[in-house]
Structure formats: C-alpha cells, structure tokens
Amino acid sequence: MFLKLWKLWEGIKVKAEVYVVLERGRAQLLWTVAPEIDKAYWLEPDFREEAARYASAARTASADRSAVRAGAIAYEPLPSRLRRCLFWSEPLPLGQAAGLAERWPRSPGGGWDERSAAEQLARMVREDMEENGRKRRGGLLRRSGWRLPVLRPERRDRSRQPAGMPLDRPRQPAGHVRLHAANGGPIGIADARRLTAQACRLAELCRGRALLSGEAQALFAAAGVDGADAAAPALQLAALLGRLRIGPAIAPLPAPRFAWLRRLAPPGTRPRRANLRCLRCGSGEAHMRRTRCAACGRMCAYCEACLGMGRSRECGLLILGTPTTAPPRGAAAAPPAERAGTPPIAARLAPWKLSPAQAAAAAEALRYIERDDMRILRSRQRFRPPGPLGRRRPGCATAAGDPGFGSPRIGEPLSPFNRLPAPAAPIGPFLLWAVTGAGKTEMIFPLIESVRMRGERVLVATPRRDVVLELDPRLRRAFPHEKIVTLYGGSPQRWEDGDIVLATTHQLFRFQHAFELVVIDELDAFPYHNDPLLHYAAAKVCKPGGRTVLLSATPPAGLQRAARRGKLPHAKVPARFHRHPLPVPATIRTPPVGRLIRQRQLPARLAAAIRASLDRGAQLFLFVQQIRHIDPLVGLLRQTFPDAAIDGTSSKDTKRAEKVRLFRECAIRLLVTTTILERGVTVPRSDVFILDADGRLFDEASLVQMAGRAGRSQDDPAGRVYFCAPERNRAQRLAIRHITGMNKLAKRQGYLNDGNGSGEGR
Known part of the structure; x- marks a missing residue:
C-alpha cells in the first residue's frame, strides 16, 4: 500500500x-x-x-x-x-x-x-x-x-x-x-x-523555502530522498500535520468579506471571477497569460513576470515551508546586548579594524538589530518605505499574507476552523548610507557575527551576479567556520542550506520567511531598483520579527527623504576607509559620442586628459551609454593611443569576465564599457571618463556610482573623474553636489585626514 x-x-x-x-x-x-x-x-x-x-x-x-x-x-x-x-x-x-x-x-x-x-x-x-x-x-x-x-x-x-x-x-x-x-x-x-x-x-528540507513542484523534486533528489519523484503522499501528510503549506502557484484574490460588497452586482448576474495573483512573485492579473494547457485541459494561466525562474502555473503546485524558528528569548538566547558578560559593542567591533566612520555606522546598525522589538516596531510605524517593505504596490501580493494560502486549503481543520497564523511583517528596515568605496561589506560583518552568535541564518542579496562572485571570497575569508552558500543562475550550490546565504535578488523567489537578518546591497542598482517583484521577494524572505538592512551609496529619493525627516533609522558614512575625500568630477565639453565616431577624432582636451592618466600609470574606465558605440570607440582610441592596451565590454559580451580580469591585472589599460561596470568592480589605481554624461540614461545615482570607481585605493586616493558632454545638465550638477556634500560632512565630523574637499581631477 x-x-x-x-x-x-x-x-x-x-x-x-x-x-x-x-x-x-x-x-x-x-x-x-x-x-x-x-x-x-x-x-x-x-x-x-x-x-x-x-x-x-x-x-x-x-x-x-x-x-x-x-x-x-x-x-x-x-x-x-x-x-x-x-x-x-x-x-x-x-x-x-x-x-x-x-x-x-x-x-x-x-x-x-x-x-x-x-x-x-x-x-x-x-x-x-x-x-x-x-x-x-x-x-x-x-x-x-x-x-x-x-x-x-x-x-x-x-x-x-x-x-x-x-x-x-x-x-x-x-x-x-x-x-x-x-x-x-x-x-x-x-x-x-x-x-x-x-x-x-521533506518538511525539514522545505523549511524557509517557496518551491514549485519541479524545484521541490530537484531539492529532494539532491538531498538523497528515496522516491523523490513520488512525494505527493508525504507532502500531503506534512500539510495535514501543519509542517508545510501547499497550494496552487497562481490563485484568485479572496472574495469580498462583506456581504454588501457582493450585493453591488446587478440583479441576475453572477459576480465576476476574482483576478489571479502569482503567489511566488506577487504579480497580479496584468502579468497573467492564459494558454490552452495540455496538462489540465483548460485555458490555464501562467505568470510572465517570474517566467525566468520557472513556469508558475494555475495548475501547478507551490510548496511553502514553515518559517525557521528563532530560539526562545531568555538568558541563553537573548541578543548579545542583553546577555550577561557580553563585551560592549566597541570591543566587538575592534577585531574588524574598521575606520572611525565605519565603526560609528556599524555600531548604530548593531544597536538597531539588537534593540527591543517593540521600540523598533514603533519606529516602523513612523516609516513605511515604498514597495513590500512598506505600502502595497499595485498588482503585488503582500509578503506577510498571501491570498489563498492562509491555511493551506488542504488539511484545514474542522474543529475548530483554524488557519495557519498570518506571518508578522518583518521589522522596519535600517539604511546604511555609505559613499562609494566606504567599505560597506566590512561594515556588515559585525552584524552577521551578532546574528550568527544566536544561531540564526543570514542572507546577503545583491542585484548582480558579478557582485555576488566578488563578495563570495570576502565572506568566506571573514567567516571561515560558517557554511556559506552562494546562489545565482547556474550555481552548483542551488539546493544547499547555509548559515550565510549570498544570492542575487532573483534567487529570493525560492525562499519564504527563512532569515533573521536580510542585507540588501546596492538596492538602487538594476534590476532591483524600481522592480516591485524583486522588492516583494526581498520582503518575504525575512522571518517574522527579522531585521532588514539596506546598503546604498545612492539611495532612492524616497529613502533619502525619510532618513532626513527622521522616519527611517539610518547611519551615514560620508568618508572612505582611507579617510581621504571623494574625487570631485571635472567637466570637459565634448561633442556627442556618435559625432566623435563619425569624425574619427577626439577633442584635444579629452585626448590630453586621457594621455595624462595613462602617463601616471592609471587604469581608465571610459563609460558610454550605448553598447553600439563601444567597438567603434575602441577602434578610435587604439588609433589615437597605439601604445596602450585598449578593449571594450558590455552586458552582451561573452568574454566580459575575462576582460575585467585582464583589466584588474593591468593587461588592459583602458576599458570602454557601459553602466554594467558602474559598481562592484574595484581597481586600485583608476581614473574615470564618462562620455555623453548629459544623456538620459545617466542620472544622478549612476553618475555618482561611476565616479566612485576612482580614488578607492589607499595608494591612489585622489583619482580623477571627468564628465564629458556638450553641456552640463541637472544630473551632473546634482552628482557633483552629492559628492561635495559628503566631503563637507566627512570634514565636519572629523573623518578626513586631508581637509581639502576636492580631488585632483578638478
């Protein structure tokens, strides 16, 4: 049987x-x-x-x-x-x-x-x-x-x-x-x-995860479960026992609770069927597409929004593991700040050898994640950031309680009528607003250590795979005794469990209420920025009562306003770890890139600036807006500077990783690229040239990020930055104001060794 x-x-x-x-x-x-x-x-x-x-x-x-x-x-x-x-x-x-x-x-x-x-x-x-x-x-x-x-x-x-x-x-x-x-x-x-x-x-394997049936089958097979391709009875029993929840991946929104809403329909008409919603990514009816389904025989809906992570179908199963459980609060399980004999925060920060600005921000973040929950909840009531971390986005489910999944429908008890408790929303976020090159990664190490001391799991998520691969060895060096799992498209650790999980934001769709601490790095970067689905994914992975820390050098305008008004707990780091000011961009008036390519000649001032950077031994980032401009511009630069190793890369370049490696090793001296390298790539001695800086694709945040590639090294803190464009537009002015403002704040707070607020690039 x-x-x-x-x-x-x-x-x-x-x-x-x-x-x-x-x-x-x-x-x-x-x-x-x-x-x-x-x-x-x-x-x-x-x-x-x-x-x-x-x-x-x-x-x-x-x-x-x-x-x-x-x-x-x-x-x-x-x-x-x-x-x-x-x-x-x-x-x-x-x-x-x-x-x-x-x-x-x-x-x-x-x-x-x-x-x-x-x-x-x-x-x-x-x-x-x-x-x-x-x-x-x-x-x-x-x-x-x-x-x-x-x-x-x-x-x-x-x-x-x-x-x-x-x-x-x-x-x-x-x-x-x-x-x-x-x-x-x-x-x-x-x-x-x-x-x-x-x-x-199976319930233990699914704990903290949100998986389609095919993904669950792969997880069970990877874990060595016998009969992983025939797990329906065990999953059904686990749901009846309350060990996990199962339901359709796409379900209708709940019907109106109040009878008077249903009576609004004209007499003799049947109420309209509720709109569908994807319970994995939160997408609404706008992202649903219906096709004749060979499996169920109906016009079956599937979600286009998260199609890249596997097909979420109306007739497909979604398995939600129960949240991982925090230890009971008490003397043995209290946060470090509450334990008798725990060293003070300053002593816990000392081994990490942070700069004064880094230490001050890390201490503030530590106090926040170890603070009493009710005090943080009161703070959360004052600030509700956009997206699932705050108010609800149109067309997205809330991360705390998905429609149709309250109990699982399977096994809902009759005596009494009982539902699985709706998970509490995570505690409000904390913003670490740090300039480019400030060492944000090093600042989160004490936070990870604090959470791991309590035996809880940590997630560090970032939008781009390149950044994930760069952070991986740094985390492993900092925490050699922890099990670290790195997740991205094609990751060999896809189905492993780790104490510390490093992942691209798209991988978060496969988790649900799994982590006590969620760190979102580069929250202003593509594709995370302005994507409500990724915001939803980031919100739902945090456990009830967990903490979310946001890292950014250029936070979105809404977060900046909330921080200035005191509605968002935050710490600002206005200086880099080497305690030198940020390089302030200089401007060079140049024709548009397309005209330069047609004329086959660089303006004299631009050519002189590039030659000066090459002569001083710097590596040069040269940013353009259009991928189609890269190859012609590389040819023009090679013609102008035949003694320099020059190449180009973009998101479509299959050899991008190899070229970036050669650039780091100085085998390539000048790299023409797009905003794909505006963040996450650090080269010790580098200068930055941004062509068409007045273009619509370059806003204040991207200009600040690209300028932040320069001056990151202790040996070369005053790198050079140039905005090259026919005119100086608002985005350029705001970017320069942002950089000079951070320099002034760092000087006022005593974080700079050099009182000069500008770099050599002026």
Missing part, C-alpha cells in the same frame, strides 16, 4: 480531488493531491494518532515545537461515526479545486447535512465548469471523455446506498459524490510511521 501511494506524485502538477468534511453540522470543502492520505487522516483514528505521535517526537528532536504547534492541524477527537467525507468522483485541475475551496460558503453556525453538502458541492462544480466554457448537454457536463452528472438529489436507489447509511438519506449521485465513513482503512501503522517520517524529512 505504501508503494502504491508513492505513485500519486505523477499527477501532482495538475490534478487534485475536492471533498467535504462533515461533522456536527459543520462542513468545509478541502482539496488534496493524495486522497488516500486524507481519508486515512480524517476517518482512521489509528493512522491519525500514530502520525501525530511520530511527528511530535520528530519535532521534539529538532527543537522546533513552537513553530509546528502554531501551524498544526487542530483535530478534535470525535467518534468515527460522527465524521463523514464527501468526495467528488473525478480529479479536478489544481487551480479549479483551490478556487472551489476558497469559495465554499462559511457558516460557523452549522446546519449542514450530507444532502445539503452534496448539493452545494455539485452546484459549485457545475457553475465553475460553466464559467470555464464547458457545454452543458442533457444534464451532463462533458470534458475530455469523462462525465460529471449534475446532482439530482430527489432520486433514490437502495442498491447504491453505502453500507451503514440509513435509507432515508439522499442517494449520492453515481459517479458524482462519494460518501466515505470510517470502515477501517488500508494504511497500517507501519505505513503511517514510514509516511510520517518521510513527511517530516
């Missing part, structure tokens, strides 16, 4: 069975991907008790009792004769089954019997199929060769009465609704133990 159950996984992507659980006049419609498990759980006390006993022992062994207790099925012991299950005879597409469960009428007062429940179930299925374009002929609903007779409760047939059912009860329609009562189940105690052991293991 156990082996037979495992074969059910094949249909997990598209089919589910719906059923109604009846007890004491109450009824609830549920759905399942493994009906034999649900029948055993609801109707066979021996199976249920053994599964609960085994799961409880596993929870005790894993020291995770509080988390599971919050989400476990509250099952009121009843005599088996008082509970019945009415199953619809045919499997339904997963999205359809979940929608039916969502629309089942709630009536806490009871009043349900087998006849009324069967009628309601048949009516809802019929109406749902009519809405999906099914043709009704002669009282039959026909679809792909199978027949669903419309319920006719007035017909009676003694020969079809279930054993033990009084004859005055209505006949369940043949091939329509099946009544199941407790008559002794085929799943024995040994099978119950094996299934429960497997369910607990």
Whole structure:
C-alpha cells in the first residue's frame, strides 16, 4: 500500500480531488493531491494518532515545537461515526479545486447535512465548469471523455446506498459524490510511521523555502530522498500535520468579506471571477497569460513576470515551508546586548579594524538589530518605505499574507476552523548610507557575527551576479567556520542550506520567511531598483520579527527623504576607509559620442586628459551609454593611443569576465564599457571618463556610482573623474553636489585626514 501511494506524485502538477468534511453540522470543502492520505487522516483514528505521535517526537528532536504547534492541524477527537467525507468522483485541475475551496460558503453556525453538502458541492462544480466554457448537454457536463452528472438529489436507489447509511438519506449521485465513513482503512501503522517520517524529512528540507513542484523534486533528489519523484503522499501528510503549506502557484484574490460588497452586482448576474495573483512573485492579473494547457485541459494561466525562474502555473503546485524558528528569548538566547558578560559593542567591533566612520555606522546598525522589538516596531510605524517593505504596490501580493494560502486549503481543520497564523511583517528596515568605496561589506560583518552568535541564518542579496562572485571570497575569508552558500543562475550550490546565504535578488523567489537578518546591497542598482517583484521577494524572505538592512551609496529619493525627516533609522558614512575625500568630477565639453565616431577624432582636451592618466600609470574606465558605440570607440582610441592596451565590454559580451580580469591585472589599460561596470568592480589605481554624461540614461545615482570607481585605493586616493558632454545638465550638477556634500560632512565630523574637499581631477 505504501508503494502504491508513492505513485500519486505523477499527477501532482495538475490534478487534485475536492471533498467535504462533515461533522456536527459543520462542513468545509478541502482539496488534496493524495486522497488516500486524507481519508486515512480524517476517518482512521489509528493512522491519525500514530502520525501525530511520530511527528511530535520528530519535532521534539529538532527543537522546533513552537513553530509546528502554531501551524498544526487542530483535530478534535470525535467518534468515527460522527465524521463523514464527501468526495467528488473525478480529479479536478489544481487551480479549479483551490478556487472551489476558497469559495465554499462559511457558516460557523452549522446546519449542514450530507444532502445539503452534496448539493452545494455539485452546484459549485457545475457553475465553475460553466464559467470555464464547458457545454452543458442533457444534464451532463462533458470534458475530455469523462462525465460529471449534475446532482439530482430527489432520486433514490437502495442498491447504491453505502453500507451503514440509513435509507432515508439522499442517494449520492453515481459517479458524482462519494460518501466515505470510517470502515477501517488500508494504511497500517507501519505505513503511517514510514509516511510520517518521510513527511517530516521533506518538511525539514522545505523549511524557509517557496518551491514549485519541479524545484521541490530537484531539492529532494539532491538531498538523497528515496522516491523523490513520488512525494505527493508525504507532502500531503506534512500539510495535514501543519509542517508545510501547499497550494496552487497562481490563485484568485479572496472574495469580498462583506456581504454588501457582493450585493453591488446587478440583479441576475453572477459576480465576476476574482483576478489571479502569482503567489511566488506577487504579480497580479496584468502579468497573467492564459494558454490552452495540455496538462489540465483548460485555458490555464501562467505568470510572465517570474517566467525566468520557472513556469508558475494555475495548475501547478507551490510548496511553502514553515518559517525557521528563532530560539526562545531568555538568558541563553537573548541578543548579545542583553546577555550577561557580553563585551560592549566597541570591543566587538575592534577585531574588524574598521575606520572611525565605519565603526560609528556599524555600531548604530548593531544597536538597531539588537534593540527591543517593540521600540523598533514603533519606529516602523513612523516609516513605511515604498514597495513590500512598506505600502502595497499595485498588482503585488503582500509578503506577510498571501491570498489563498492562509491555511493551506488542504488539511484545514474542522474543529475548530483554524488557519495557519498570518506571518508578522518583518521589522522596519535600517539604511546604511555609505559613499562609494566606504567599505560597506566590512561594515556588515559585525552584524552577521551578532546574528550568527544566536544561531540564526543570514542572507546577503545583491542585484548582480558579478557582485555576488566578488563578495563570495570576502565572506568566506571573514567567516571561515560558517557554511556559506552562494546562489545565482547556474550555481552548483542551488539546493544547499547555509548559515550565510549570498544570492542575487532573483534567487529570493525560492525562499519564504527563512532569515533573521536580510542585507540588501546596492538596492538602487538594476534590476532591483524600481522592480516591485524583486522588492516583494526581498520582503518575504525575512522571518517574522527579522531585521532588514539596506546598503546604498545612492539611495532612492524616497529613502533619502525619510532618513532626513527622521522616519527611517539610518547611519551615514560620508568618508572612505582611507579617510581621504571623494574625487570631485571635472567637466570637459565634448561633442556627442556618435559625432566623435563619425569624425574619427577626439577633442584635444579629452585626448590630453586621457594621455595624462595613462602617463601616471592609471587604469581608465571610459563609460558610454550605448553598447553600439563601444567597438567603434575602441577602434578610435587604439588609433589615437597605439601604445596602450585598449578593449571594450558590455552586458552582451561573452568574454566580459575575462576582460575585467585582464583589466584588474593591468593587461588592459583602458576599458570602454557601459553602466554594467558602474559598481562592484574595484581597481586600485583608476581614473574615470564618462562620455555623453548629459544623456538620459545617466542620472544622478549612476553618475555618482561611476565616479566612485576612482580614488578607492589607499595608494591612489585622489583619482580623477571627468564628465564629458556638450553641456552640463541637472544630473551632473546634482552628482557633483552629492559628492561635495559628503566631503563637507566627512570634514565636519572629523573623518578626513586631508581637509581639502576636492580631488585632483578638478
């Protein structure tokens, strides 16, 4: 029997069975991907008790009792004769089954019997199929060769009465609704133990994750789970036990809670079907596309927004692991600031050898993440940044409570009607506003250390793969005894668990409430900037009550305003670690790049500045807006400076990584590139030239970031920066004001060794 159950996984992507659980006049419609498990759980006390006993022992062994207790099925012991299950005879597409469960009428007062429940179930299925374009002929609903007779409760047939059912009860329609009562189940105690052991293991593997069924199968296979391709029964049992949640990847928004909203529809019309939402990335109806699905046979919706991370379908399964559980607060598990004998913050910062500006900011961030939760919550009420870290974006689900996923619909208990608690929103963010080259990475090391001292997990996320690969060795050197997992497209560690996870922001779609500390680096960078889906992903990975730290040299305008007004906790680092001022850009009037290429000649002042930088031994970044300008400009520069090694690269260059390596090693002296290298690449002695600096693609933030490539080395702190354009526009003026303002603040706070507020590039 156990082996037979495992074969059910094949249909997990598209089919589910719906059923109604009846007890004491109450009824609830549920759905399942493994009906034999649900029948055993609801109707066979021996199976249920053994599964609960085994799961409880596993929870005790894993020291995770509080988390599971919050989400476990509250099952009121009843005599088996008082509970019945009415199953619809045919499997339904997963999205359809979940929608039916969502629309089942709630009536806490009871009043349900087998006849009324069967009628309601048949009516809802019929109406749902009519809405999906099914043709009704002669009282039959026909679809792909199978027949669903419309319920006719007035017909009676003694020969079809279930054993033990009084004859005055209505006949369940043949091939329509099946009544199941407790008559002794085929799943024995040994099978119950094996299934429960497997369910607990799969739930542990899924903890803190949000996975499509194919991803879950790959995770189980990578973990060495036997029968990973047939895990439906174990997942179903884990959901019934409250160890994880399963549901459709795309689900309708909840129906209006108030009856007067439903009455707004014109008389005689059926309320419109609710808009769909992707429960993995939060996208709304605008990102849904419907195609004829070969798997479920319907016009099935899939999400275009997160298609690059795998197809999220209306008939596909999404598995949400329960949040990782923090240790109970007390003397042994309190934050370091609360423990007796814990060194003061200054002593904990000393081993990291931070500059005065870095140490001050890191101390402020440490106090924030170790502060009492209620004080931070009051701070959070004063500031709600845009996106899922604050107010809700149109078309996106909130990270704290996804529609249709509150309990999982599978296994929602009847006594009492209970839902998994909606996760609390993460604590409000803290902004580390540090100039380029200030050493933001080194400043987060004490924060990571503090969280790891409590045994909690840490996520460091950044938008770009290049930056992830550069941060990886630095984190491993700083924390040699921690397990560090690095995730990006094609990562070999894709299914590994780590104490510290370093990932691109797109990888966050596969996590849910997994980390105590979430650090978002370069939050103003593409593609994270202005992408509500990535904001949603970043918000949902933080555990309830967890901390989020934002790192940026050029925060978005909304965050800057909130920080200035005191609504956003923050620390500003206006000086680099070597305590020299930022190079202030000089301006050179030049024609547009396109004209330079056509004329095949560089302006004399620009050529002289490039020659001076080459002569002083600097590496030169030369930024342009258009990829199509790179190759012609490289040819022109090689013609003008034949003695220099010159090359170009862009996001479309398959040899980009190799060229950047050669540039770091000085084998290439001048690199023509786009904003793909505006951040995350540090070269010790470098000068920066920005052509077409007045172009629409170069805003204040990008100009500041590109200028920040210069002067980062202790040996060459006064690198040169040039804005080259036909005219000086607002973005250039704001960028220069930003840089000079930080220099003035650093001088005022005593962080500069050199009182001069400008670099050599003026």
